[in-house]
Amino acid sequence: MSNMSEKFSTLVRDLQNQICRKLEAQDTRGKFIEDVWQRADGGGGITRILERGHVIEKGGVNTSAVFGPLTDSIKKQLKLDGTEFFATGISLVIHPINPMVPTVHANFRYFEVYDEKKQVLDSWFGGGADLTPYYLFEPDCIDFHRALQTSCAILDKDAYSSFKEICDNYFVNTHRNNERRGIGGIFYDHQRPGEKYSADQLFEFARDCAERFIDVYIEIMSRRKELPFTENQVYWQQIRRGRYIEFNLLHDRGTTFGLKSNGRTESILMSLPAQARFDYHDQPIPGSEEEKLTRVLLNPRDWL
Amino acid sequence: MSNMSEKFSTLVRDLQNQICRKLEAQDTRGKFIEDVWQRADGGGGITRILERGHVIEKGGVNTSAVFGPLTDSIKKQLKLDGTEFFATGISLVIHPINPMVPTVHANFRYFEVYDEKKQVLDSWFGGGADLTPYYLFEPDCIDFHRALQTSCAILDKDAYSSFKEICDNYFVNTHRNNERRGIGGIFYDHQRPGEKYSADQLFEFARDCAERFIDVYIEIMSRRKELPFTENQVYWQQIRRGRYIEFNLLHDRGTTFGLKSNGRTESILMSLPAQARFDYHDQPIPGSEEEKLTRVLLNPRDWL
Numbered sequence: 001m002s003n004m005s006e007k008f009s010t011l012v013r014d015l016q017n018q019i020c021r022k023l024e025a026q027d028t029r030g031k032f033i034e035d036v037w038q039r040a041d042g043g044g045g046i047t048r049i050l051e052r053g054h055v056i057e058k059g060g061v062n063t064s065a066v067f068g069p070l071t072d073s074i075k076k077q078l079k080l081d082g083t084e085f086f087a088t089g090i091s092l093v094i095h096p097i098n099p100m101v102p103t104v105h106a107n108f109r110y111f112e113v114y115d116e117k118k119q120v121l122d123s124w125f126g127g128g129a130d131l132t133p134y135y136l137f138e139p140d141c142i143d144f145h146r147a148l149q150t151s152c153a154i155l156d157k158d159a160y161s162s163f164k165e166i167c168d169n170y171f172v173n174t175h176r177n178n179e180r181r182g183i184g185g186i187f188y189d190h191q192r193p194g195e196k197y198s199a200d201q202l203f204e205f206a207r208d209c210a211e212r213f214i215d216v217y218i219e220i221m222s223r224r225k226e227l228p229f230t231e232n233q234v235y236w237q238q239i240r241r242g243r244y245i246e247f248n249l250l251h252d253r254g255t256t257f258g259l260k261s262n263g264r265t266e267s268i269l270m271s272l273p274a275q276a277r278f279d280y281h282d283q284p285i286p287g288s289e290e291e292k293l294t295r296v297l298l299n300p301r302d303w304l
Numbered sequence: 305m306s307n308m309s310e311k312f313s314t315l316v317r318d319l320q321n322q323i324c325r326k327l328e329a330q331d332t333r334g335k336f337i338e339d340v341w342q343r344a345d346g347g348g349g350i351t352r353i354l355e356r357g358h359v360i361e362k363g364g365v366n367t368s369a370v371f372g373p374l375t376d377s378i379k380k381q382l383k384l385d386g387t388e389f390f391a392t393g394i395s396l397v398i399h400p401i402n403p404m405v406p407t408v409h410a411n412f413r414y415f416e417v418y419d420e421k422k423q424v425l426d427s428w429f430g431g432g433a434d435l436t437p438y439y440l441f442e443p444d445c446i447d448f449h450r451a452l453q454t455s456c457a458i459l460d461k462d463a464y465s466s467f468k469e470i471c472d473n474y475f476v477n478t479h480r481n482n483e484r485r486g487i488g489g490i491f492y493d494h495q496r497p498g499e500k501y502s503a504d505q506l507f508e509f510a511r512d513c514a515e516r517f518i519d520v521y522i523e524i525m526s527r528r529k530e531l532p533f534t535e536n537q538v539y540w541q542q543i544r545r546g547r548y549i550e551f552n553l554l555h556d557r558g559t560t561f562g563l564k565s566n567g568r569t570e571s572i573l574m575s576l577p578a579q580a581r582f583d584y585h586d587q588p589i590p591g592s593e594e595e596k597l598t599r600v601l602l603n604p605r606d607w608l
Contacts (some may be wrong), residue, residue: 035585050585060584162322225354242576250563259479259554272546272582279578280353280364281339281570 002105002120004199005065005086008110011203012063012090015044015108015210019092020048020061022214026221029054032061037264042068043086047267051274055101055225059094060270070113074261075098082113082121090210091254093271094217099237100224102133102140102182102215103244104160105271107254108206125202126189129213130167131220132182132244134237136293140220141183142205145303147216148186151209155197159205162190168300180297236290238277245276306424308503309390312414315507316367316394317350319412319514320403323396323439323490324352324365330525335570341568346372347390351571355578359405359529363398364574365443372452374417378565386425393431395558397575398521403541404528406437406444406486407548408521409575411558412510429506430493433517434471435524436486436548438541440597444524445487449607451520457510459501463509467492472604477551484601485551489517540594542581560581 017136020032030053040046050056065088075081089109096103108127115121131144145164152160163186170183186209191198248255248271258268284290324336334357342348353361369392379385393413400407410433417426430588435448449468456464467490475485490513497503552559552575562572588594 051584058582060583173319175569238579245582246551246553246573249550250560257555265479266585269550269582270584274583275542275579275581277579278362278573278576280355280362280574 002112002123004123004193004203005088005110005112007203008206009065009088011207012065012088012108015090015207016046016048016061016063018211019051019090019214022218023050023056023059023061023094026218026225027053027055030056033091035266037267038067039064039296042066045264045267047264048271049270053097055096055098057095057097058270058274059092060267061090061092062267062270063090064088064267071261077257077261078111080122083116083267084114084118086112086114091271095241095273096221096225098225098227099134099229099233100137100227101221102131103241103273104132104213105130106210106213108210110206124189124192125191125193125206127206127209128163128167128185128187129209130171130182130185130187131217132240133293134240135233135289136183137220137224140223141301142303143216143220144183144185144213147212148209149304151205151212152186154208155201159188160186168197168242171247172241173243173251175250176243177258177298179243179294180300181244182297183303184300228232235277236284237276239279239282241273242278245272248272306416306427308427308497308507309392309414310415311507312510313369313392315511316369316412319394319511320350320513321353323394323518324354326522327354327360327363327365327398328524330529331357331359334360339570340343341571343370343372343568344366346370349568349571351568351574353574357401359400359402359525360580361399361401362574363396364571365394365396366571366574368392370502375565381561381565384417384426387420388422389415390416390418390533395575399545399577400525400529401505402529402531403438403533403537404441404523404531405490406435406528407545407577408436408511408517409434410514410517412514414510427497428493429495429497429510430508431513432467432471432489432491433513434475434486434489434491435521436544437597438544439537439593440487440600441524441528444527445605446607447520448487448489448517451516452513453608455516456490458509458512461503463492464490475551476555477547478552478555480547481602483547483598484604485548487600487607488604516578539581540588542579543583543586544597545577545580546582549576552576 012146032048032050035047044068047062050059067086070082070085091107093105106129113122149160167184167187172188173179320417334354336352336354339351347370351366354363371390374389395411397409471488471491474491477483492556567605
């Protein structure tokens with residue numbers, strides 16, 4: 001295990017504490033429960049779940065640090081070589097009750113691969129954050145993207161637009177006419193220290209991005225959590241949550257790879273909303289707020 | 305197109321009419337709406353959906369007859385050779401409102417592959433029917449399996465137990481400790497005429513099985529549809545429907561292959577229930593009716 005793997009493990013644990021504290025303060029009632037788990041082949045994780053809060057319907061803020069031999073199946077799926085691996089990260093999804101408050105997802109992770117002499121053969125950073133509103137409040141989308149852009153400047157002036165594009169091309173329900181899961185954010189992977197950015201830059205970026213993203217999300221939540229809403233708006237939220245489930249179970253590599261590689265099912269599937277609807281051929285009414293959102297999901301926008 | 309492909313196409317259309325009529329009669333209020341669709345590369349289908357009925361919350365009874373060139377991606381995924389294909393079938397899923405009435409799924413299909421001279425290079429039958437109860441009524445499980453066993457006798461005395469085992473091994477949430485989707489039924493695929501059974505036998509078996517399965521399901525529905533139920537029982541039904549969604553989107557080859565090969569999304573995803581719940585680490589209370597069902601899902605039973 002390298003210095004960076006220890007440093008990143010400590011970071012994700014600190015972030016977990018910080019983020020859970022901030023979310024509980026916003027929720028005012030809900031408390032995270034904690035499950036600590038061990039992985040048979042090495043390492044483990046801390047899963048924290050908040051269900052039936054005052055503002056949050058269901059949310060998970062998970063960390064893990066796992067290591068062990070690289071199985072043939074992992075090598076084949078991740079297309080890599082090596083003998084052992086170490087992986088650590090934080091992954092969170094928050095599904096609020098009020099349809100005016102968006103769902104958010106974020107993930108920051110670090111991966112190392114070792115050769116038979118336990119030397120680091122390869123290593124990379126990955127992560128991102130993306131927002132899934134049910135109703136479009138443009139200032140929220142702009143603030144969310146601006147916070148990510150500010151963090152990306154730690155890397156360079158091009159990082160934001162590059163990672164934003166990767167995000168728009170990743171969270172896609174290809175079976176739904178390429179409708180996006182939400183209004184995007186950033187997504188990055190395989191950022192090898194010393195290639196484009198240094199290890200210190202990539203570490204600092206992950207830390208800064210995680211802190212900025214949670215602060216802007218908390219700000220959006222506080223703006224919208226007391227807004228009134230109707231039964232019909234909850235119905236639409238439930239339909240959109242169905243699409244969220246479709247993306248996560250059909251397309252999300254983290255989810256499908258995690259489940260196939262014998263990851264902890266309950267921790268992985270915390271990302272699914274508490275409730276969802278699946279209607280046949282649901283179509284928002286032309287000109288409605290619901291259709292306005294759909295148009296943005298079909299044609300990702302430049303928010304800045 | 306062979307004689308059998310025409311014969312089977314006619315069968316599935318007849319079955320669709322017959323089954324929709326029987327389900328509407330049971331429901332007493334709901335009516336199927338019909339969408340006729342064309343496939344760009346050849347053929348099309350008839351999708352019939354009943355939503356918000358008196359007994360049925362959501363149900364689909366779909367037929368299709370599609371043909372055209374075998375793309376490289378289909379050849380690779382289905383591991384077959386040839387120039388063109390023809391496929392026809394009926395596929396249905398019924399999700400009732402009352403948690404005492406099980407969900408049911410059935411599918412009967414016929415596939416032909418042609419060489420460049422339009423000669424049939426390969427052909428096979430597939431299908432099956434399986435029951436997904438929320439509460440265990442043993443007589444229902446026994447009657448359902450007995451109806452399938454009776455049909456299987458058209459093939460031979462071993463077909464039922466062989467197809468029952470394939471079903472138990474197919475509808476498995478491998479990521480949920482190998483919990484089955486339901487109490488099983490039968491599943492068969494790649495039954496090539498002239499191998500074990502003749503084309504006439506396989507055709508007659510599909511016809512008989514579709515008719516017996518719908519009759520026994522209608523009988524089960526009529527027994528249970530007026531039973532009282534509680535909010536907690538609906539909650540459990542919603543949790544189980546979450547597992548149904550997990551199976552269909554993560555593991556079901558028909559669904560994932562259909563969506564990947566550019567099938568009609570709305571027709572494929574009619575299989576998803578109208579509503580579902582996903583709680584973190586839901587565990588039925590030991591000794592409860594809910595746990596009794598779970599034990600059977602973890603250890604498939606011989607019902608006959």
